[in-house]
Amino acid sequence: MRDERVRLGRQTWQFTGDVRIVSSAVAVGPKEAQGPLAKEFDLVFDDLYLGEKTWEKAERKLLELAVQKAIDKGALANEEIDVIVAGDLLNQIISATFATRSLQFPYLGVYGACSTSMEALALAAALVNAGYASYAVAACSSHNCTAEKQYRYPTEYGGQKPPYAQWTVTGAGAAVVGKGARGPRITHATIGKVIDWQQKDPFDMGSAMAPAAADTIATHFRDTARTPQDYDLIATGDLASVGTPLVRELLAEMGYDIGSVHRDCGLMIYRPDQGVFAGGSGCASSAVVTYSHIVNGLNNGTYRRVLIVATGALLSPLTYQQGESIPCIAHAVALESTATAKEGSA
Amino acid sequence: MRDERVRLGRQTWQFTGDVRIVSSAVAVGPKEAQGPLAKEFDLVFDDLYLGEKTWEKAERKLLELAVQKAIDKGALANEEIDVIVAGDLLNQIISATFATRSLQFPYLGVYGACSTSMEALALAAALVNAGYASYAVAACSSHNCTAEKQYRYPTEYGGQKPPYAQWTVTGAGAAVVGKGARGPRITHATIGKVIDWQQKDPFDMGSAMAPAAADTIATHFRDTARTPQDYDLIATGDLASVGTPLVRELLAEMGYDIGSVHRDCGLMIYRPDQGVFAGGSGCASSAVVTYSHIVNGLNNGTYRRVLIVATGALLSPLTYQQGESIPCIAHAVALESTATAKEGSA
Numbered sequence: 001m002r003d004e005r006v007r008l009g010r011q012t013w014q015f016t017g018d019v020r021i022v023s024s025a026v027a028v029g030p031k032e033a034q035g036p037l038a039k040e041f042d043l044v045f046d047d048l049y050l051g052e053k054t055w056e057k058a059e060r061k062l063l064e065l066a067v068q069k070a071i072d073k074g075a076l077a078n079e080e081i082d083v084i085v086a087g088d089l090l091n092q093i094i095s096a097t098f099a100t101r102s103l104q105f106p107y108l109g110v111y112g113a114c115s116t117s118m119e120a121l122a123l124a125a126a127l128v129n130a131g132y133a134s135y136a137v138a139a140c141s142s143h144n145c146t147a148e149k150q151y152r153y154p155t156e157y158g159g160q161k162p163p164y165a166q167w168t169v170t171g172a173g174a175a176v177v178g179k180g181a182r183g184p185r186i187t188h189a190t191i192g193k194v195i196d197w198q199q200k201d202p203f204d205m206g207s208a209m210a211p212a213a214a215d216t217i218a219t220h221f222r223d224t225a226r227t228p229q230d231y232d233l234i235a236t237g238d239l240a241s242v243g244t245p246l247v248r249e250l251l252a253e254m255g256y257d258i259g260s261v262h263r264d265c266g267l268m269i270y271r272p273d274q275g276v277f278a279g280g281s282g283c284a285s286s287a288v289v290t291y292s293h294i295v296n297g298l299n300n301g302t303y304r305r306v307l308i309v310a311t312g313a314l315l316s317p318l319t320y321q322q323g324e325s326i327p328c329i330a331h332a333v334a335l336e337s338t339a340t341a342k343e344g345s346a
Numbered sequence: 347m348r349d350e351r352v353r354l355g356r357q358t359w360q361f362t363g364d365v366r367i368v369s370s371a372v373a374v375g376p377k378e379a380q381g382p383l384a385k386e387f388d389l390v391f392d393d394l395y396l397g398e399k400t401w402e403k404a405e406r407k408l409l410e411l412a413v414q415k416a417i418d419k420g421a422l423a424n425e426e427i428d429v430i431v432a433g434d435l436l437n438q439i440i441s442a443t444f445a446t447r448s449l450q451f452p453y454l455g456v457y458g459a460c461s462t463s464m465e466a467l468a469l470a471a472a473l474v475n476a477g478y479a480s481y482a483v484a485a486c487s488s489h490n491c492t493a494e495k496q497y498r499y500p501t502e503y504g505g506q507k508p509p510y511a512q513w514t515v516t517g518a519g520a521a522v523v524g525k526g527a528r529g530p531r532i533t534h535a536t537i538g539k540v541i542d543w544q545q546k547d548p549f550d551m552g553s554a555m556a557p558a559a560a561d562t563i564a565t566h567f568r569d570t571a572r573t574p575q576d577y578d579l580i581a582t583g584d585l586a587s588v589g590t591p592l593v594r595e596l597l598a599e600m601g602y603d604i605g606s607v608h609r610d611c612g613l614m615i616y617r618p619d620q621g622v623f624a625g626g627s628g629c630a631s632s633a634v635v636t637y638s639h640i641v642n643g644l645n646n647g648t649y650r651r652v653l654i655v656a657t658g659a660l661l662s663p664l665t666y667q668q669g670e671s672i673p674c675i676a677h678a679v680a681l682e683s684t685a686t687a688k689e690g691s692a
Contacts, residue, residue: 104539107538318436
């Protein structure tokens with residue numbers, strides 16, 4: 001018998017109304033275009049400025065283009081989009097706001113650092129499932145140069161980095177969520193708590209975020225009575241090479257062996273020889289990989305069931321200067337293929 | 347016959363499930379405590395630092411205290427709160443994040459500048475109405491000194507301001523939303539679009555935000571088939587003395603005379619002789635007034651039906667420096683008294 005509960009446990013929402021990712025699209029910069037997933041990206045730019053005067057205007061353009069492309073791929077008119085849930089890493093989430101000014105959708109701005117991608121998708125799915133929107137867009141962006149100058153040093157300064165630092169992905173991803181006849185089904189979302197293990201090195205995001213990812217994944221398993229084996233992919237957002245072994249170890253201690261199905265979007269988007277230190281980061285890391293490779297894989301039956309766990313480090317340069325540790329959060333969304341299985345029955 | 351539709355038009359959500367503000371609370375600083383609404387505030391501090399080392403830590407404490415007080419007033423345990431939807435004006439919404447780290451609720455961070463208060467309340471109501479949470483907290487904060495140093499000049503610099511500038515409210519407000527037997531009913535939310543009339547003076551927020559407020563109010567009237575006369579109070583968040591006549595004029599041009607029922611929270615919270623220039627601003631302006639005076643008025647039957655329209659200016663110092671105009675947004679939430687009318691029948 002089908003479980004029609006809307007909520008499982010305190011933190012997990014169940015979408016019972018056949019909510020789908022009707023269409024999705026991504027736009028990326030030059031380094032991402034040289035990575036292993038390049039052929040799955042919709043829009044690729046070889047100029048970090050995209051012909052704009054500033055990197056911030058370039059990031060906004062990436063987001064606008066990804067959203068518009070997603071809507072076009074869904075063969076929808078802009079007037080059919082009832083709400084956009086969007087955010088980015090910049091102060092006052094200016095990329096999302098200014099992109100939405102152009103698009104003229106009713107707008108809900110969200111911020112969860114690199115967890116923004118799945119926070120937006122969870123809320124968009126909840127709004128569609130409950131009937132507040134027929135079609136909702138979930139979208140986010142990041143840009144290597146805008147993030148560097150805001151969070152670290154002036155980009156031109158060329159500051160040295162430790163090998164465990166990460167490389168912010170330049171890109172944007174968007175999903176159109178609706179109750180449709182096509183696209184992967186969004187079945188669950190698990191909303192994270194703020195987890196802080198008193199890590200204070202702002203270059204070491206992987207170590208800071210791994211406990212938040214482990215907490216959300218374990219909560220998801222408990223709430224849904226699922227195990228790692230129920231998924232053929234559990235994709236964390238941007239733990240990269242430092243956080244990846246940590247999240248596996250933490251979950252192993254809780255009795256969950258995710259090793260055989262776990263991959264990290266920050267490691268999927270670049271090759272190790274691309275000079276990206278420990279791997280990719282930024283909310284575009286999970287958004288770009290999810291809204292291209294993972295959605296494609298669910299649509300063609302390569303993946304049957306996937307859990308995306310976007311991880312965010314919720315610090316600011318100011319809280320770091322005031323001696324604070326790095327609070328982190330992770331939100332998870334479960335997707336299920338509706339494609340006919342390639343061989344055998346589902 | 348009762349209208350059971352979940353959505354009216356593209357932008358308005360209708361909450362059919364008897365969703366209430368079960369309890370609410372506010373915490374404020376010294377200037378607010380000298381204003382005309384002071385006796386309705388729950389927690390009042392005569393020190394802008396609240397005994398903390400920095401203004402940012404003080405703002406976080408205001409938010410933590412307001413949230414905890416709201417939960418206590420509702421006679422609920424913290425474990426009964428399924429999600430908090432919260433934000434503030436600081437980069438990376440650090441007040442909301444760090445407050446939530448202490449409180450350990452599943453957390454959705456939102457950003458809508460000074461519209462954050464009603465964005466959070468609209469989402470909390472939607473999540474409760476749809477069953478994703480039994481109790482959700484909506485909360486936000488602002489602090490005069492943290493906002494000044496981030497958006498304008500170092501606070502100690504004492505920069506001069508034009509008379510049409512506004513004074514950021516130091517305070518926090520929180521509402522516990524649930525399906526309960528008590529408290530005002532949350533009946534509708536109207537989600538705004540980004541409206542930008544190319545105003546570029548970052549001191550003149552009132553002029554920039556008035557068109558967004560007018561657009562959302564007019565949309566609300568159209569979607570709900572209501573008129574200004576259906577409300578005994580339409581409270582904008584922080585248009586202050588410059589934006590207040592503008593929003594009335596703009597709506598008059600659209601055929602809506604709100605003059606007799608309209609008040610602005612930024613003008614309600616201070617007396618004109620308090621040295622606040624054109625009046626209060628900040629997301630705490632609407633949150634503090636709504637979660638004290640307005641909720642009290644709905645609970646004691648002084649108000650029968652109120653529309654809160656929180657207005658946000660979505661600029662950043664960086665977009666200003668890059669020559670951009672100020673995009674604005676307004677979100678509206680309708681509240682209805684469930685108290686027995688003082689005289690006559692409702």
